[in-house]
Amino acid sequence: MTRDISNKSRRDFIKIAGATTALTATGVFSPFVARAAAPVKIGIVHPVTGWAQYSGSQARFGAQAALKEVNAAGGIKSMGGAMLEAMLGDAQSKPEIGAAEVEKFNEGGASAIVGAYASNICLATTQAAAKHGIPHVVDVGVSDKIVSRGLENTFRFGPGFGAITKAGVESFLAINKAAGSPTKTVAIVNEETTGFGAGIAKIMTKGLAPAGIEVVEVLSHPTPNKDFRNIVLKLKEIDPDVLIPSHYYNEGVLFLRTLQRQKVQPKAIYSVLGGASSQFRFLSEFPDAAQYVMDCNHWFDPKNPAAKALQAKTNAAGLHFNYEVFLAYTAMMFTVDAIERAGSSNRAKIMEAMASSKWSGSIMPYGPTVMDKGQNTGARPLVTQVMGDKINVISPSEYASTSAVFPRPA
Amino acid sequence: MSERARLSGWTIILLTLALLPLYLHSARWIDFLEMTLFVAVLGQGWNILGGYGGQYSFGNALLFGTGAYIQALLQFKFGISPWIAMWFAIAGVVAVGAMVGFLSFRYGLRGSYFALITLAFAEAFLVLSRSLKSITEGGSGVQLALNQDPAQAIATFQFNFAGPFLKEYGFYYTIFTILLVTYAITWWMERSRFGAQLVAVRENEDAALALGINTFKVKLGAICLSSAITASCGVYYVQKFLFIEPGIAFGPSKSVEALFAPIIGGLGTVVGPLLGSVFIHGVGEATKMTIGQALGGRPGVDLILFGTILILVLAFLPRGLVGLVEAVWKRLSGGRDA
Numbered sequence: 211m212t213r214d215i216s217n218k219s220r221r222d223f224i225k226i227a228g229a230t231t232a233l234t235a236t237g238v239f240s241p242f243v244a245r246a247a248a249p250v251k252i253g254i255v256h257p258v259t260g261w262a263q264y265s266g267s268q269a270r271f272g273a274q275a276a277l278k279e280v281n282a283a284g285g286i287k288s289m290g291g292a293m294l295e296a297m298l299g300d301a302q303s304k305p306e307i308g309a310a311e312v313e314k315f316n317e318g319g320a321s322a323i324v325g326a327y328a329s330n331i332c333l334a335t336t337q338a339a340a341k342h343g344i345p346h347v348v349d350v351g352v353s354d355k356i357v358s359r360g361l362e363n364t365f366r367f368g369p370g371f372g373a374i375t376k377a378g379v380e381s382f383l384a385i386n387k388a389a390g391s392p393t394k395t396v397a398i399v400n401e402e403t404t405g406f407g408a409g410i411a412k413i414m415t416k417g418l419a420p421a422g423i424e425v426v427e428v429l430s431h432p433t434p435n436k437d438f439r440n441i442v443l444k445l446k447e448i449d450p451d452v453l454i455p456s457h458y459y460n461e462g463v464l465f466l467r468t469l470q471r472q473k474v475q476p477k478a479i480y481s482v483l484g485g486a487s488s489q490f491r492f493l494s495e496f497p498d499a500a501q502y503v504m505d506c507n508h509w510f511d512p513k514n515p516a517a518k519a520l521q522a523k524t525n526a527a528g529l530h531f532n533y534e535v536f537l538a539y540t541a542m543m544f545t546v547d548a549i550e551r552a553g554s555s556n557r558a559k560i561m562e563a564m565a566s567s568k569w570s571g572s573i574m575p576y577g578p579t580v581m582d583k584g585q586n587t588g589a590r591p592l593v594t595q596v597m598g599d600k601i602n603v604i605s606p607s608e609y610a611s612t613s614a615v616f617p618r619p620a
Numbered sequence: 621m622s623e624r625a626r627l628s629g630w631t632i633i634l635l636t637l638a639l640l641p642l643y644l645h646s647a648r649w650i651d652f653l654e655m656t657l658f659v660a661v662l663g664q665g666w667n668i669l670g671g672y673g674g675q676y677s678f679g680n681a682l683l684f685g686t687g688a689y690i691q692a693l694l695q696f697k698f699g700i701s702p703w704i705a706m707w708f709a710i711a712g713v714v715a716v717g718a719m720v721g722f723l724s725f726r727y728g729l730r731g732s733y734f735a736l737i738t739l740a741f742a743e744a745f746l747v748l749s750r751s752l753k754s755i756t757e758g759g760s761g762v763q764l765a766l767n768q769d770p771a772q773a774i775a776t777f778q779f780n781f782a783g784p785f786l787k788e789y790g791f792y793y794t795i796f797t798i799l800l801v802t803y804a805i806t807w808w809m810e811r812s813r814f815g816a817q818l819v820a821v822r823e824n825e826d827a828a829l830a831l832g833i834n835t836f837k838v839k840l841g842a843i844c845l846s847s848a849i850t851a852s853c854g855v856y857y858v859q860k861f862l863f864i865e866p867g868i869a870f871g872p873s874k875s876v877e878a879l880f881a882p883i884i885g886g887l888g889t890v891v892g893p894l895l896g897s898v899f900i901h902g903v904g905e906a907t908k909m910t911i912g913q914a915l916g917g918r919p920g921v922d923l924i925l926f927g928t929i930l931i932l933v934l935a936f937l938p939r940g941l942v943g944l945v946e947a948v949w950k951r952l953s954g955g956r957d958a
Contacts, residue, residue, distance in 0.1 A: 258919035267919070300912075300919050305861060305868065306655065313648040333763065333863045341780045341787070342647070355763045402750055403759045403867065432750060 249295040250286060250555045252277065252545060253315030253344075255325035255335055256538075260303025262328050264459070265534045269327045269349055270298070272538030275523055280546050288553035294546070301326055305334035312338035320344060321555040322548075324541045327534065329353035336364040345548070345561040349541035350508075350534060352483070357584040363557075365564050365581060367544045368508055368537050368574070369589035371483070375410055378482035378506035379417030381593045381605040382452075385480075385504075385614045386421070392477060392617055395426045397450035399441060399465065401457035403433035410456045410482055426450055435461050438468040445474055452478045455487070462486030463496065470499040477617035481505040488594045488601055491530040500596045502618035504604065508533040509592035510573050512603050512611055517573035540572045544579070547571065575609050625949070633894070634800070641792050650792050654860075656901040657795045658853060662874065663881030663893030664802050665850035670879060671888035672815065673842040674822030676731070679738030680878040682720070682745050683847045685869030687713040687854025689749065692762040692864045702777035702859060710851045717847025721840045730825070739875075746870035761865025764858070777859045791860050798856060799894075802849045806890045809845070818842050819888070850878070884933055886942025895941045903929050 254273045257266035277294050285291040297318050299311030308331040315323055316339075323346040326335045332351035339346040340361045348356055348364065352371040357364060369377070386393045396418060398411045411428040418425060427448050429441050435457075442465075445453065453476050455465055462485030469479070479502070481487035487505035510517040520539055524531040548563035549555070570578040576588045593605035595614055604614040637657070641650045662684065670676045690712045694705035724737050749756045756762070766780075767773065773782030779790030809815040817838045820828040829835050858864055868874075885896025904926050912922030937944050 259923055263920075302923075304873065305863070306857075309861065310648075310651050310655065313651045317646060317648040330761065330863065330865055330868065334861050337766065337780065337862065353760065355760075359763070359766045360768065361766065401759075409760070432747075 248289075248555065249293040250289070250549055251295045251297055251315075251318060251320045252542070253297045253299060253312065253318075253320040253323040253325070254542075255299035255301055255308055255311045255315070255323060255331075256327050257301045257303040257308075257331060259300055262303045262331075265350075265532075266301070266303070266327050268529060268532055268534035269325075269538040271524065271527060271529055272520075272535035273324050273349070273542045275520060275535075276539045276542035276546065280543075286546070286550055286553075288550050289555070292555070299325070301328075301331045301335070303328070303331070305331050309334040309338040311335070312342075312344070315339075316342040316344060321557055322347065322545050322560055324349055324538065324545055327351065327538075329356060332356050336361055339363055343557050343561070345545070345557060345564055347541045347545050347564070349538040361584065362565075363561055364584045365544075365586075366584060367541050367572070367576075367579070367586045367589065369591055370585065371409065372413070373589065374506060374508075374591045375413040375482055376417065377591050378480075378593075379414060381506055382480055383418070383421050385593070385605060385616055386423075388614070389616045391421075393423050393451045395424050395448075395450045396452045396454055397427040397429065397445055397448055398425060399429045399431070399445070399453065399455045399457070401433045401435070401461060402430040410454070414454060414482070431457070431461070433458055433461060435464070438465045439472075441465070442468045442472045442474055445469075445476075446472060450476055452476055452480055455479065455481050456483050457485050459485035459489060459492075462489075463492055466492075466499045466503065467496060475618070475620065479503045481507070483507055488596075489530065489532050490601065491532065493596055493599065493601060497599065501598075502596060502615055504593060504595045504614065504616075506591050506593045508537055509575070509594055509603065510536045511575040511609060513609070514573045520573065536573060540574050543572060544569060630891075633891070637796060637799075641789055647788065650788065652901065652905060654792050654795050656897050657792075657799050657894075658856060659877050659881050659901065660894040660897040661795065661799050661802050661856075662850060662853045662878045663885070663897055664799075664806055664890075665846050665853065666878040667882040667887065667889075667893050668806060668809065668818075668849065669839075669842045669846040671882050671892065672809070672822060673818045673839060674825075675839060675842070676735045676879070677738040677846075677875075678735040678879070679740070679742030679875055680846075680850055681870050681872065681874040682738065682742040683713050683717055683850035684854045684857070684874045684878070685742070685745060685749070685864075685866075686716050687851030688858045688864045688869050689756060689762070689854075691855045691858045692764060693756070695764055696757075696762050701775070702855075706852075706855045709855050710848050713847045713851035713854070714844050717843045718840060721843035725836050725839045742870050742872075742875060746866050749866040749870060756866075759866060761863060761868075764862040766862060778862070791856075794859075795856055798852050802852065803890060803894070805845070805849075810890060814838065814841060822888070880930075882940075884930065884940055886940035889940075889942045892940055892942050895945070899933070899941055900930070 254270060256270045258270055274296060277296050281293050285293045297315050297320055301308030301311060308326050312335050323339050323344055326332050327350045329351040332348050333356055336346045336356060340363045343363060345363050348366040354370040354372050357366050398414055400410050415425045466486060484505045486492040487503045488507050493500045521531040524535050547569045548560050548567060552559040552563040565581055567579045567581055575592055578588060580587045592603050592609055594601050595604045602612045603609050641653060644650060666677060666680050687709045690709040691705050694700040694708055695702055720741050724734050729737055750759050767776040767778045768781045770781060770783050773779055773786055779786045782790055817833045820833055821835050821838055825835055881896035881900060882893040884899055886892030907922040907925045911925055915921045
């Protein structure tokens with residue numbers, strides 16, 4: 211009896227082993243093999259130490275939040291539920307360190323890279339990734355140089371500096387017209403250190419002139435800038451109808467607070483890429499200085515439930531739901547969509563999927579993706595205005611939750 | 621340490637540096653070595669003036685940044701070949717270094733006054749590079765056109781999209797060659813009359829003057845040599861990353877890197893900056909790979925450990941790593957040729 215069972219078991223084993231080998235060889239079980247053995251690695255590089263530490267950490271959180279969400283929902287479906295694995299890199303706010311992190315991702319087998327917040331770091335990381343043919347999705351970096359070098363691996367899902375500024379001019383003219391065109395003079399206060407603020411005056415001056423609005427003064431300052439008193443006193447003397455600031459967070463806070471202290475109150479403060487103007491952190495810390503400030507900047511679709519869920523998640527983590535978070539989150543989701551459609555962790559296939567992407571499931575107000583030489587041409591900024599304890603979208607009308615308060619009340 | 625032992629040591633070091641990348645087969649570690657040698661050259665630039673001459677500069681970024689900007693702008697604005705631009709970059713930086721040296725040494729600025737004036741010049745160039753937008757492209761920086769044609773890799777001095785060997789090793793052997801040349805010059809200088817005069821200035825400038833040494837001329841020569849070496853780093857940086865902006869060029873980061881390597885490695889020694897750079901990068905990478913990876917969610921912890929190790933080295937090794945190596949050698953050789 212015992213012998214019979216033993217013989218039968220041995221025969222069964224040989225049958226099962228033979229069948230399994232044959233099925234595996236023909237690829238019948240391959241999705242299961244892939245799920246068990248091959249997570250898709252994605253490099254996430256940000257400046258989480260150094261001068262850009264705050265923004266870099268926020269961006270890292272956004273990218274990781276997207277990755278966790280995808281894994282919790284079952285991973286990459288087209289790859290049999292392959293999990294995503296984050297490879298974290300710290301650029302230490304230096305381009306060369308960012309490039310070195312890309313080399314590590316390459317050796318570690320990353321299928322794609324998301325990062326790297328600051329434009330100068332993005333320039334180095336995209337170039338290093340191009341050397342190895344790794345698709346790189348830029349999350350924030352607004353410099354248009356990033357996507358104008360003909361690198362096939364580089365994609366930016368959000369809008370660049372030029373598109374944001376042009377949209378800023380158009381929206382301002384519309385808001386001004388709706389209010390009976392009270393604006394005759396404008397003063398621009400821009401940072402000139404890193405370049406994103408440097409081109410604003412040119413585009414603004416050109417765009418506002420046909421509407422009869424004169425740019426009476428352009429006051430540039432470096433980043434970091436510790437004192438805005440001279441600039442604000444000058445503005446007090448000029449007394450423009452509207453102020454257009456453009457700078458990073460710290461300078462934004464200091465500038466708006468100095469305006470408040472010096473009691474400079476133009477008809478409107480209309481930022482373009484204003485560092486603090488549409489930041490929940492600024493609103494919670496300095497609610498009075500933030501009132502009625504408008505900002506043309508990266509902003510999520512306020513009607514999108516996934517955006518609200520991410521906002522709740524960000525707040526629960528003790529962070530601020532700023533543009534770094536939702537741009538990095540979206541860049542990661544765009545990457546995931548491409549991997550899903552490519553059905554592979556192969557870099558070239560993912561790159562092809564990114565280039566032909568028509569993804570429309572983002573939390574941003576972009577509509578279907580249209581990639582032109584690596585830039586999503588459907589990307590657009592929104593204009594927000596602080597009202598009480600809320601930051602409301604005021605333009606364009608399809609996303610606006612309320613109309614602009616302009617001129618602002620005294 | 622005997623001359624023979626030194627030569628043997630150098631042969632081992634240089635052979636290792638020449639052959640190691642070929643056995644590594646790792647772009648990541650080759651990049652690591654490249655950045656290590658880059659800082660070793662940057663440090664040697666500082667070491668000639670600071671280590672040998674005792675003139676501590678806090679503004680070597682001025683020399684690095686000027687070199688980088690000349691290299692970038694000559695290609696960007698005039699389409700000049702990078703191989704020609706580099707000589708203008710080196711000459712331009714030597715001129716800037718000579719100007720700073722002339723103004724400082726002519727008026728007898730020493731010690732902290734010299735350190736401050738170099739810092740001030742670096743800051744002034746930082747502001748100028750941001751303000752003179754028509755020349756320097758302002759804060760947005762200069763981005764060089766990327767060459768993706770392997771056939772043009774050497775002509776454009778860009779190896780990222782070159783053929784198999786150049787793509788992997790092109791930039792490594794570029795910086796290795798720069799290191800060989802600059803270290804050979806420093807080796808020669810150390811043994812030359814000029815080097816002896818420079819050390820005499822460092823030890824006691826008034827005594828050197830009393831002995832008939834033209835201290836002004838010696839210091840000016842040292843700053844020119846230091847400038848040429850530091851300029852080569854600027855040229856290398858631009859060709860590797862194809863981008864330069866005021867913060868990278870003239871910010872404090874490059875000045876600190878330049879002085880840190882020789883101070884850790886050993887001031888006024890040829891090998892000091894190389895040892896210092898290997899130590900700084902090695903410890904930095906080791907802390908990143910151990911504590912940094914273990915605590916990935918807490919960025920910067922590895923940097924705290926890295927900083928602590930550097931402080932300990934500074935506190936307990938006043939002559940740097942060279943002093944430690946010499947002490948160990950003395951013990952091993954029974955004090956025969958220490």
